[in-house]
Structure formats: C-alpha cells, structure tokens
Amino acid sequence: MTEYSFIDGLLDSYNPILFVISIVICIRKALLRQTHKVIRICSMFAVSFGYVYGMFFLDKHVQLWASFGLDYSTHTAFAIAVSMTICSVKQWVEVLMILFCFYVVGMLFMDFHTVEDIVATSVVIAIPLFVAQYFIIQKTRSKNMEEAVSSS
Numbered sequence: 001m002t003e004y005s006f007i008d009g010l011l012d013s014y015n016p017i018l019f020v021i022s023i024v025i026c027i028r029k030a031l032l033r034q035t036h037k038v039i040r041i042c043s044m045f046a047v048s049f050g051y052v053y054g055m056f057f058l059d060k061h062v063q064l065w066a067s068f069g070l071d072y073s074t075h076t077a078f079a080i081a082v083s084m085t086i087c088s089v090k091q092w093v094e095v096l097m098i099l100f101c102f103y104v105v106g107m108l109f110m111d112f113h114t115v116e117d118i119v120a121t122s123v124v125i126a127i128p129l130f131v132a133q134y135f136i137i138q139k140t141r142s143k144n145m146e147e148a149v150s151s152s
Contacts, residue, residue, distance in 0.1 A: 047136065056072060080125050
C-alpha cells in the first residue's frame with residue numbers, strides 16, 4: 001500500500017467516522033433520556049445537512065465557486081457540519097479542531113482542494129451554522145425543554 005492510497009483511505013473514512021460518532025452520541029443521549037440533547041442533535045443535523053447540500057446544489061447550478069476560480073468542498077462542509085453537531089452536545093472542540101486540521105492537511109497533500117477552496121467553503125458553511133447552532137442550543141436548553149413539556 002502506497003502512502004497516497006493510505007492517506008486517501010484515511011480521508012475517505014474521516015466523514016463517515018464522524019457521522020457514526022454523532023449517531024452513537026445521539027443514541028446514547030436518547031437512552032439516557034436527555035431529550036433536549038437528542039432534539040438538539042436532530043435539529044443540527046437537519047439544519048446542517050440542508051445548508052451544506054443546499055450550497056452544493058446551488059454551486060452546481062449557478063457555478064458560484066467556479067465564478068471565483070474555486071471548487072466547493074463538500075467534504076470540508078460535511079466535516080464542519082458534523083463536527084459542529086457533535087460540539088453542540090459534547091465539549092470536544094479542541095479534539096475535533098485538531099482532527100479537522102489534519103484532515104485539511106491531508107486534502108492539501110493529496111491535492112483534492114486548494115487552501116482557497118477549503119477556506120471559502122469553511123467560512124460560508126461555519127459562520128451561518130454557528131449562528132444556527134447558537135439559536136438551536138438556546139431553544140433546547142434542558143430548562144427550556146422542561147418548561148415546554150410541563151406547559152403542554
């Protein structure tokens with residue numbers, strides 16, 4: 001196995017592993033009856049994937065990134081979305097940031113994307129998702145969820 005095929009395999013498995021981890025966290029929160037965190041994860045998934053793939057389809061139809069000489073990095077967008085979903089219920093920001101940096105270095109090493117592609121995608125994805133995450137967390141705080149359940 002060459003180093004390129006090894007790195008390619010690692011990069012190809014990064015997003016699926018993140019996704020599986022997030023599903024396991026969601027299931028664990030459900031088993032622990034932490035309903036507010038399950039709702040938070042599901043909400044983040046819905047908003048994140050809708051936005052990530054909405055931007056993907058927008059780019060495919062309008063050639064938004066191409067008009068700037070760039071390429072939309074769906075892999076980068078997906079990794080950011082799932083990492084932010086995990087961070088909405090777990091305090092793993094530092095670990096996920098380090099892993100994401102290694103992921104970016106791998107994508108650059110393999111020449112999958114340019115620095116500009118990754119930075120542009122990251123900014124366009126992360127900032128709106130951060131704002132959405134803030135509001136989702138505010139709406140799904142344990143106290144807020146308890147009040148909503150008891151008032152119905």
